Amino acid sequence: MKNKISKIQLHFFLLLGCICLFSVFSLTAEEVHFYNRPIHLHKGDILHVGDSLYVAEKDTTLILPNTVPYFIETRRFTSQEKLDSLQYEAEQSKITEEHYKLAVKKHQSESNDPLYLLEQSQYQFMPYKGMIIRKIEFDHQPVFRKVSESTPRIVKILRNAATKLHVTTKSTVVRDILLFKEGEPLDPFVLAENERIIYELPFIENVDFEIKLREDDPQGVDIIITTKDKFSIGANPGLSSWSKGRLEVYDLNLAGLGHEISTTVAYDEARKKPLYIKDGEYKIYHIGSTFLCGRMFYSDQDVEKEYGFEIQRDALPPKINIAGGLGLKRVHELYTNILNDTTSYWLDYLESELCIGIANDVLRKEKGKSVFIVPTLRLASKKYLFGSGVFGRETNEEVFFGLNFLKSRFYKSNLIYDFGKVEYIPYGHLGELIAGMEFEEDDDRNFYIGFHYSQGDFIFNDILYYYSKISLGSYFDKLLIPNLDRGVLSLKIHFLSKLYNVWDYSVRNFIKIDYIQGIDQPPYNVLYINDLEDIDGFKDATGTGQQRLVFNIENVAFSDWEFLGFRFAFFTLCDVGFIGKSGDNIFQDTGYIGVGAGVRARNESFVFKTIQLDFMYYPDIDGTRKFTLSLSGQPELVLPDFGIKCPKPIAFE
The missing domain is CATH 2.40.160 (Porin)
Structure with missing residues (x-):
């Protein structure tokens, strides 16, 4: 032994x-991997490499060394209001107007096609590295896109009711968790990390950090943070047999404050009290600007x-x-x-x-x-x-x-x-x-x-x-x-x-x-x-x-x-x-x-x-x-x- x-x-x-x-x-x-990597561009994508850009007029594959920073510009927000504002800005010059037409064409004609991407998260901010952040602005997109005339009436009624019921995320919820502030040099890695933090909030569907050069300051930039909420109220049923089941209901963004409240009601004929509260939780994802997350919970398992x-x-x-x-x-x-x-x-x-x-x-x-x-x-x-x-x-x-x-x-x-x-x-x-x-x-x-x-x-x-x-x-x-x-x-x-x-x-x-x-x-x-x-x-x-x-x-x-x-x-x-x-x-x-x-x-x-x-x-x-x-x-x-x-x-x- x-x-x-x-x-x-x-x-x-x-x-x-x-x-x-x-x-x-x-x-x-x-960590240095020397190899050439294929870059797949869809029609309308804009490839940024350093100070240069390339507009894809058709689906294209380019070969770049993996050590060369780049990012692909696509428009993830496709609500008509956002496209209208982009079009107005683009029409101020002939070049940007052509870029706009190419960049949004895919989303207007093929919006149902998922767009695949793979890039290092900081690359899209690399061209602005070290520039001074002059202003930070916030923009919130509607939780639902406008419905077309051909949409069934019942769908329109339900969507309108959900839109009225939804409370848009308060700007302070996003502002309190920013890792950068006005007057600081732009750090691509910090912006990439901050974008990820906001993306991973369960009530946020999309977030976009748009960098705009300033005409009055060649070394200054403005950052426009655009977010799109998910409809935050939901339910999750579960049925394992006719004698046993559960229903979870929750609001992941209570009153637009970034607070979550949830509970699960369960039914089990084998218990003395068949109908009971299985669990409940109240969670605050970020308490102010402290980056503290807090939750209270209750659970009743077998x-x-x-x-x-x-x-x-x-x-x-x-x-x-x-x-x-x-x-x-x-x-x-x-x-x-x-x-x-x-x-x-x-x-x-x-x-x-x-x-x-x-x-x-x-x-x-x-x-x-x-x-x-x-x-x-x-x-x-x-x-x-x-x-x-x-x-x-x-x-x-x-x-x-x-x-x-x-x-x-x-x-x-x-x-x-x-x-x-x-x-x-x-x-x-x-x-x-x-x-x-x-x-x-x-x-x-x-x-x-x-x-x-x-x-x-x-x-x-x-x-x-x-x-x-x-x-x-x-x-x-x-x-x-x-x-x-x-x-x-x-x-x-x-x-x-x-x-x-x-x-x-x-x-x-x-x-x-x-x-x-x-x-x-x-x-x-x-x-x-x-x-x-x-x-x-x-x-x-x-x-x-x-x-x-x-x-x-x-x-x-x-x-x-x-x-x-x-x-x-x-x-x-x-x-x-x-x-x-x-x-x-x-x-x-x-x-x-x-x-x-x-x-x-x-x-x-x-x-x-x-x-x-x-x-x-x-x-x-x-x-x-x-x-x-x-x-x-x-x-x-x-x-x-x-x-x-x-x-x-x-x-x-």
Whole structure:
């Protein structure tokens, strides 16, 4: 037994050291990829390269070195009022008039066609780098475009009613979260980051930072920030059977203030009170100009109830360098000892958490290529109010330190998870070293050490995007010659293909690989094959273990069909999962598989979740239904990023 433990310890520390060395090398190395990249222009696009521009008179592909900054000018706002104002400005000279005709022609004639783009988010602002910002103006576009004469009467009535019900986002909501101000030199990276922050607000459909040169000041520019809201009131029904269902209702932009309020009403015949409030939340996305986000919440799940509040502030270096969070919640949880499934306990406890981090630009190269070092500290406490006898203690406290090494930026693209809206693809590196202690009663303590490393970027001339993350960590009973306890090894790899055309569809392929293994985990800590995260729609409580490997393959075809503002995408998927004992050959463990197909529909002008209808087939699984048909609202999906998080033990789940 001693030899086995020492071998595990040796492998653990060797792997931890390799991850640390590799991450430091990657973070300090220059990211220079020398290759020529194709630039795809649609008819009417305007390509800006330095002080020059090229107007595409037809669909064109140009070849540029990847080191040459450029941006493609397109008009994403197509309401008639916006086009009229653009036309008036353009007609002031013959050249700009021709540019206008070319730039808006596509949207007037082919507005139903999603426009694909891929560019580094700062490139469109590079020609104005260092110029002085003289004025910042705001423009809000109508939430709905004007309807045509041929639009059915009922649609006109409903759209007019929704327009009257909608409250436009207050200008102060956007102004309070600007990272720049009048009188400052224009920094393309800061503007790109700020545009992303506004884009990711769930009640904003589009945002455009338009830079206008000033005639009275050759070194000055005005910035016009144009936003278009989504209709913020929505509902999300869910029906799993005739005896069980739910309805979520929400307003993501209450009174135009950037506040969210939501609640879910559920029905379950198996409960004593079949109709009940499943959850509720009140959230403020940005509290004034502090960049603080706060929320109060309540949740009533089958085996757990909780309520509490959270306040947090994300790091956005180099502008927002101090980050952190504060949280408090009370939990009423049913704990079941799986070693004796007839024994269950109700636990009642308070959880509190405090976290702080400070970003430092210590390895500065040039703007946009800096490496930030972010030390973090987290204090957490769990106090048992009832049921402490289950674990033989009344309190549990943790102190964790983190040291992050961050270098990241974003590409702008679309047709990934949404149906045409601009989406952001992160690229770069993030390494985090974690160390901490867990305090229990009677001066009993456990030490912890762990490490995360993640990176992502396009490879093979932008044909394939990859994101990978490896995590390794464990508790120890003592610092010298420690015994591993509750250790975790985790590996996640995501692949995203370039968008390509098949007939009249724009197609992407997604591949996810997720592996997790427990290291000297106690027997009551087990993994499951989870619905949605692992195998879509799969439910089987018997599939447990301390090692899990999941493959998810999905092909999505975005169509150019449009019905009442809804766009459609068709998909096929295949999910394969293995689960079993830690240390065994994972491919010889119990395997599960699910294959399916379906359709998704989304209207970007509304905050309604994506509607998904799917059909799944599970071959050779005893004790479960082999076919499922479900209709549900899908949560908002985004690619994993390189955001700084509070230092915590690696989750075994």
